[in-house]
Amino acid sequence: MSSAVNTLPMPENVGESYLTKGKGVMSWLLTKDHKRIALLYLLSITFMSLLGGFFAALIRLELITPGGDLLSAESYNKTFTMHGVIMVFFILIPATPAVLGNFLMPIMIGARDLALPRINLLSWYIYVLGAAFTLFSMLSGGVDTGWTFYTPYSSTYANSAVITAALGAFISGFSSILTGLNFIVTVHKMRAPGMTWFRLPLFVWAHYATALVQILGTPVVAMTILLVALERLFGFSFFNPNTGGDPILFQHMFWFYSHPAVYIMILPAMGVISELVTCFSRKKVFGYSFIAMSSVSIAVIGFIIWGHHMYVSGQSVYAGMVFSILTFIVAIPSAVKVFNWTATLYKGSISYDAPMLYAFGFFGLFLIGGLTGLFCANVAVDLHIHDTYFIVAHFHYIMVGGAIMGYLGGLHFWWPKITGRTYPELAGRISAIFVFLGFNLTFFPQFLLGYLGMPRRYHAYPEEFQILNMMSSAGASVLAIGYTLPMIYFVWSLFAGPKASANPWGAKGLEWTIPSPPPLENFTEIPIVTEEAYAYAPEEAEEHEVKHHV
């Protein structure tokens, strides 16, 4: 069933690819090639997701029974904190930008590499250093403040390795900043001739918007976490109520970044989905400029709505109103995207390859995630559902249902290009279905739990919530299967997978015009781009063949 016909003259895989072009560990650890750095990120992010997933499994196992009998209260608190810190700072934020973005963005815009390759490698080393700090904090007794590090608990009352974990998050922030910086400079300065802004693939638009958020948001949380560390280490009083400090100021400065951070997580996945939908319905995307502009407007409006995390925190009523209106406005661009994707399917020629199944899964889950955001934006409903499992379900639908589904879909779609091998198609589809079903089984009951009033971060809960919690834990095992399948057959495909052609899906885009795996310099000649993005149909007016001299 997989479409193998290529519509463009294909240079066969001649010459050495970036994988074979340098041997030995040092050629990997000191590489300046954006493709190798992407693979380094892929390995470290996969390792961290094993760890994060382990903690998630622990939480679900613990919550099967109302009494806290698997873990003690303290170790449960450390478990969900580690789950939060690792998932947010070390998987969701870097995943799509650092792996798929690093690998594909330069090729998609017709460049040889990112603008600042050494800074790209530095960003990976900073990521590893941040991960080392976080793992060290785990070994030295763990941290039990929640990934949000709320003061005064984190600065005065917690007696766990808060400073080490805070520094881990602080350092990983700079890795994200450097990736964002690289993307902004590359998109502005390194586009191939003819690649105007409105011919850029939507994948690049989404990563450009993400990079804006990374650059403008991350430093504020870096400073906030530094102030908490100073307050805890030296007794300075930034947020200490005894000397007149205000814990709510910490929440303001923390959420100024941490809300836009959720757009760092979802925007790249939206970029991937735009690519998947157009390729597998073999049609130009519906409303290209609207999707591109909605990415940028999500990134900008995302910065002025952080207060919806603080409706009940003692923030003034007026501020609650302002944040509520703005939060409802940010929902509109996301809705526009979903409408445009759906319209793209209309009159297309849709094939159900594994990446497309992940894209359908993304639609289902992101729809529920996005719409439940409306409940959280409504100040009255938030009075009831704040800090309950309704919120937990909402952000998991967006982060795991949206960002991870997009990441996996992208990984499947570009796997042949990255490794030169083809993954087993049937296994890919099965894993997509498993992930979709397992996810809904795990997190839909939590909406009900949330409205029933079960608070977050509870080690033991009243008995009447047990049935729904048991359902959620059962679903988690199906989800776990769904996630381990790709790891198995991706590794298998590295050795036994059939060789992939340069354009296995018949897709448009510069990355499909070069052999897979691509040569070190990406392009023997920098291409001149003359057609719109996703120009699948041979339209007479724009019939320009992309010039290629081998």
Next chain:
Amino acid sequence: MPKDLQLFPDSAATGAAGVDANYLYILAVSVFFAVGISLAILYFALRYKRKSEADVPKPIHGSIALELTWTIIPFLLAMTMFVGGAVVFFRNYQAPANSMEMFVVGKQWMWKIQHPSGVREINELHVPLNRPVKLTMTTEDVIHSFYIPAFRIKKDVVPGQYSTMWFEANKVGKYHLFCAEYCGTQHSGMIGSVYVMEEADYEAWLSGSVRGETMQQAGERLFNRLGCATCHKADNSGRGPTLVDLFGKPVKLQNGMSVIADEGYLRESVLKPSAKIVSGYAIEMPTFQGQISEEGLLQVISYIKSLSKSAQTAAPAPAAAPAPDAAKKGGN
């Protein structure tokens, strides 16, 4: 075995209806859009299945009209959702004038509740039916959050500040009380229950339960013991401003601005007197930080409130005032 699977929480307060109405309205709109879009995607996916590799669909660029419709309509819907929420949220902030005052102090992993009549409870709150109850809450250590799911309300209690919240129970029964803001090891143990009782049962419970002096009397005792009375004389002849008829009124400050003398202002003036100096007075008042507990502060504030005629809340006259009649007014 847990009782039968409950999918919608029971509601036991007047405010709950407003929250549920908002919830159901947004649920309806969301289900409509979710089902609509999912069906469209499913239909397109099946209808336009790829027949052969060669077929190439006609490109459709997009239509401005369509884009405008699915931008403006969701925007208007979203604004109606906002207005629905704002109305209920505003109402939650305006405690009715005649509401009963109760005081809550959160402490790492327990809720300490004081009734004006002097009754003290840990992790339990007894409230009369159909009577508005206003909670003035604070915490001694970290941030907690006083959450009663059946009343659909919660409010974070922040150290160094008073948070207020009110409800009017309209259904007798025992309901959950949770701490909703992560506060440390026993965060999940900081739970309790709220008992809504008929008026008669409540009065019986009130008089039956063991209690000493009312909060005002305890406050007055503290007021004298800590020597406040030496400066804050009733006839304003002391070194500090009089506290008679102060509560709820705007007070002129040294730096020209004025501020409403509410619980928070009184609390800050006791703990950090230099923060806001009343115009016309010197900065002589020492800080009492560390000499007075949160409960003591609430008692002194209750006493100061009792000095104000205008802010005379309908505090329930203590059923049987065992204590000697109120000490003579206005200190020595």
Next chain:
Amino acid sequence: MSSQVLDHSAAHPANPNFQHQFEDLNQQYASTTFGMWVFLVQEILFFGALFCAYAIYRATYPEAYAAASHHLDVTLGTFNTVVLIGSSLTMALAVRCAQLGRNKGVLGYLFTTFMLGNVFLGVKVVEYSDKFKHHLVPGANFYMGGPYNEQAQIYFSMYFAMTGMHALHMIIGAGLLIFFMWKAYNNTYSTEYYGPIEIMGLYWHFVDIVWIFLFPMLYLIA
């Protein structure tokens, strides 16, 4: 000639510092300076968070801020401001020399900037030791006396956080200056390759601008 394909080989200048992912030195210069500006935007937000916390607490405790800021020596602060703006001048002149390809001039001006930076840090050490002596470092043994003893801890926490982070950036800047002095010594710069010196200049001017705001906000509170 409108060859569809960019003729690649001619664009490669012989300059050893040319990085191959770029087309030509102009693109390298444009990309690297733009990259530095994006980095400075991130730094603006980094210090901006500190200034926001400072502003909120100043609006809340104006008298405490005023009382605490009287413990700062305005003359030392003014002297430091003059020193830092002076170093900003010499840095700008160093960039100008680099544009003209005069490596000797670059070396000289960079050295002056480096020395002025050390004078600035020296004055900071004097001021910090004075604060330690007078128990003005927030924490257990903080004592300023007067009615605003409590909230003054917030002022001094801000003082140490802001000037400490600024001094840290000065120290990093000093390290970079040494590196660029060594490069100038090796005659690296010429009229068509001076990007790195300009980037060093941007960084140094940014640190100077942070101090331009820090000085009145911390020292000159009426």
Next chain:
Amino acid sequence: MSEHHEHHIAPKSMYFTIFGALMALTFLTVAVAKVDLGRANVIVALAIAGVKASLVVLWFMHVKHNTPLIKLTVGVGFLWLVFLFVITFSDYLSRGMMGWPQNWGATGPVILNTTPPPGVEAHGEGAASHGPAPAAGHAETAAPAHGAPPAPAHTPDTKGH
């Protein structure tokens, strides 16, 4: 896409004039700080610092003759700072507004909350002899006329220089 832009080298005199202006402004801001203008002090200090900063940005950092992209980048940087400041302050300034419970205490600047809640007349109207003079107008400097003057004869002026 690399755009070609020629580099004009600024004359040395430009640098020294800008340096002179910066020195002048530095001494100006120190001098102005000595004069007590009340709340205007902050605004003046910020204005002078803003002028100095823009001098450094435009001339020393060559943004004046730079590409519009660089100017946009600088603008975005300061615009995001404005987002952070304005919206955070909107919470703090409105905590006591419109008579809502101020949940006062640790923070809450006094700037905007002078309106008493509906139905409550200003303090001291009733008891004319009690408390400081009723807040009629701005009589904040006049010694308040009430029974026994507080110990220190003059209104203690905490706004020392």
